[in-house]
Amino acid sequence: xxxxxxxxxxxxxxxxxxxxxxxxxxxxxxxxxxxxxxxxxxxxxxxxxxxxxxxxxxxxxxxxxxxxxxxxxxxxxxxxxxxxxxxxxxxxxxxxxxxxxxxxxxxxxxxxxxxxxxxxxxxxxxxxxxxxxxxxxxxxxxxxxxxxxxxxxxxxxxxxxxxxxxxxxxxxxxxxxxxxxxxxxxxxxxxxxxxxxxxxxxxxxxxxxxxxxxxxxxxxxxxxxxxxxxxxxxxxxxxxxxxxxxxxxxxxxxxxxxxxxxxxxxxxxxxxxxxxxxxxxxxxxxxxxxxxxxxxxxxxxxxxxxxxxxxxxxxxxxxxxxxxxxxxxxxxxxxxxxxxxxxxxxxxxxxxxxxxxxxxxxxxxxxxxxxxxxxxxxxxxxxxxxxxxxxxxxxxxxxxxxxxxxxxxxxxxxxxxxxxxxxxx
Numbered sequence: 001x002x003x004x005x006x007x008x009x010x011x012x013x014x015x016x017x018x019x020x021x022x023x024x025x026x027x028x029x030x031x032x033x034x035x036x037x038x039x040x041x042x043x044x045x046x047x048x049x050x051x052x053x054x055x056x057x058x059x060x061x062x063x064x065x066x067x068x069x070x071x072x073x074x075x076x077x078x079x080x081x082x083x084x085x086x087x088x089x090x091x092x093x094x095x096x097x098x099x100x101x102x103x104x105x106x107x108x109x110x111x112x113x114x115x116x117x118x119x120x121x122x123x124x125x126x127x128x129x130x131x132x133x134x135x136x137x138x139x140x141x142x143x144x145x146x147x148x149x150x151x152x153x154x155x156x157x158x159x160x161x162x163x164x165x166x167x168x169x170x171x172x173x174x175x176x177x178x179x180x181x182x183x184x185x186x187x188x189x190x191x192x193x194x195x196x197x198x199x200x201x202x203x204x205x206x207x208x209x210x211x212x213x214x215x216x217x218x219x220x221x222x223x224x225x226x227x228x229x230x231x232x233x234x235x236x237x238x239x240x241x242x243x244x245x246x247x248x249x250x251x252x253x254x255x256x257x258x259x260x261x262x263x264x265x266x267x268x269x270x271x272x273x274x275x276x277x278x279x280x281x282x283x284x285x286x287x288x289x290x291x292x293x294x295x296x297x298x299x300x301x302x303x304x305x306x307x308x309x310x311x312x313x314x315x316x317x318x319x320x321x322x323x324x325x326x327x328x329x330x331x332x333x334x335x336x337x338x339x340x341x342x343x344x345x346x347x348x349x350x351x352x353x354x355x356x357x358x359x360x361x362x363x364x365x366x367x368x369x370x371x372x373x374x375x376x377x378x379x380x381x382x383x384x385x386x387x388x389x390x391x392x393x394x395x396x397x398x399x400x401x402x403x404x405x406x407x408x409x410x411x412x413x414x415x416x417x418x419x420x421x422x423x424x425x
Contacts, residue, residue, distance in 0.1 A: 018289055021161040022316060025285030028165025032172030033278040039176035040271060041340055046183040047192075050124050053263035054131045055179065056270035057121075058138050058193050060251045061110065062145055062200070072098050073149025074373060075235035077157045078295045089217045094228040095150040103146030110139040121258045134193040141197035144204035151207035157292050158214055167206045174199035238378035242369070245385035249392050249415055250277075253408040256400050268344065269405040272336070272352035273412075276359060279324045283317040283363035287370045294374025306371070313367040321363045328356035351409035358413030365420035372423075384422045388415055 044052050076095045110117075114135035118128045155164040178195035187194075212218055254273075258266045290313040297306045328335070333349035369381045392415045399407030 017159055018293060018312070021159060021289035022285050024161040024165045025288050026282065026320070028161075028169040028172075029278065029281040029285055031169045032176065033281070035173050035176045036274065036278065037339070039180055040274070042180055043176075043183075044267070044271075044340065046180070047189070049264040049267040050127055050262075051130075051189050053258070053266035053270065054121075054123070054127070054134060054189060055192065056266055056274075057131075057254060057258070058134060058196065059175065059274075060254055060270075061135070061138060062141065062196065072232050073153040074239045074291075074378075075232045076150055077153035077292055078235060078374065078376065079157075079232070088215065089220055091228050091232070092150070092154060092211075092215070092218055095153070095232055096147060098229060098232065099147035099150045100143060103143035106146055107139040107142035110142060111136055114139070121255075122262050124263070127263075130189050133190040137190050137194045137197060141200040144200045148200075148204050148207060151204070151211050154211050154215060155207070156288060157295075159292070160210070160214060161289065163210050163214075164207075167203055167210070170206075171199050171203035174202075235376070235378060238382040239373065241382035242378065242385045245382075245389050248389055249385075250412070252393070253396055253400070253412060256396055257405060257408055260397075260400050261404065265405055268347040269351055269408060271340070271344070272332075272348045273355060273409075275352065276328070276355035279321065279328070279356075280359050280362060282320040282324065283359075283366050286313055286317040286320065287366045290367065291370040291374050294371050298375040306375075310367065310371055313370070314364060317363040317367050318360070321359050325356045325359040328359075329353045332356070347405070350406045354406065354409035354413050358409075358416040361413075361420040362416040365416065365423050368420075368423040381423060384419065388419055388422075391415075391418070 040052075043055065047055060072095045076092065079091060114132045117135055118132035121128075121131065123131060152164055152168070155161075175196060178199055179192040182192045182195045185191075254266050254270055257269055290309060293309055294306065297309055332352040333345050336348055336352065337345035372378065372380045392411065395414065396408060396411040399411045401407075403410065
């Protein structure tokens with residue numbers, strides 16, 4: 001990250017602060033990743049592949065419906081990174097009101113749609129009702145899940161990555177350890193999902209406490225303001241397009257597999273995909289730090305510093321992902337056999353190899369997209385993502401029906417390569 005050096009200027013742009021932020025983000029990603037590697041075999045044994053597939057869909061719902069914050073979390077980070085002064089408190093409360101309201105609506109939608117969602121999946125007899133109950137329990141987590149980005153965005157803008165990652169690592173760890181504890185206590189699938197919901201609520205409360213400590217001005221009785229809501233939503237509108245399109249392209253494959261193949265096939269695919277996504281969080285650790293730095297450099301109108309930041313982000317993201325991606329591609333079969341057994345190795349080795357290839361190009365795309373967001377141009381990646389969705393979904397359906405879960409992984413990698421090429425151009 002030598003090329004990102006900035007000895008002067010705002011603290012957020014200094015090389016030491018950037019490096020520490022990346023390290024904190026890496027630590028926050030590493031702890032739950034290791035726990036996930038240890039917990040998934042135990043979950044597979046305790047739940048069975050069909051129920052593990054439903055749990056993977058619950059994880060997916062939490063990840064996908066989190067985009068219901070309409071980009072307001074990103075907008076708040078960008079605005080706070082550029083400097084708000086006395087306008088911070090009303091802007092922050094406006095962002096929290098918008099995201100909390102969206103979270104309540106998302107929770108109601110999932111509550112009402114739990115039955116049809118479970119019925120649309122190819123589940124073994126007797127599991128459909130249990131899956132529907134699990135989705136209803138999961139709906140309770142969505143108000144916290146959707147509004148959390150507004151709180152974390154404030155901490156990112158101030159560069160408090162250590163405190164932020166302490167909370168997010170604990171919540172992520174509970175995603176894996178909580179279900180294991182629930183199983184040990186004899187809970188069924190709804191009880192396992194209930195632990196996930198409780199972890200999201202506890203994480204939200206911790207983030208709120210950190211924000212009130214970091215920003216004492218938030219303790220004032222500032223009210224949400226319509227004008228500030230419009231500003232946040234203008235930026236967030238385009239961010240939402242990307243935020244919706246991104247999870248569609250990242251997670252729709254699981255639902256396509258469930259509909260075209262089986263819930264067990266979802267487990268065979270989602271498990272290596274979770275491994276790949278966890279490794280992808282290495283580049284995400286860089287992006288999370290550089291995004292507010294891009295915004296600060298943009299506010300300072302410093303093109304030279306922006307160039308150094310971009311080169312530093314590329315180098316750091318690519319370097320962090322390169323070795324793990326190559327290792328996954330080379331040793332996918334043997335690693336899965338040692339981790340989960342011969343059946344999983346036979347079913348998931350080629351999907352994991354394809355996903356590993358996509359990680360490298362995806363790392364580059366993330367940094368470029370972060371720069372565009374930081375300088376206030378969220379419309380550029382959003383428009384590209386709309387085009388990609390139109391091209392990706394037919395390709396996904398075709399390859400899944402032709403090649404099964406390996407086809408789904410190949411489609412994901414092809415989409416990632418196209419995204420990186422378009423953003424770079």
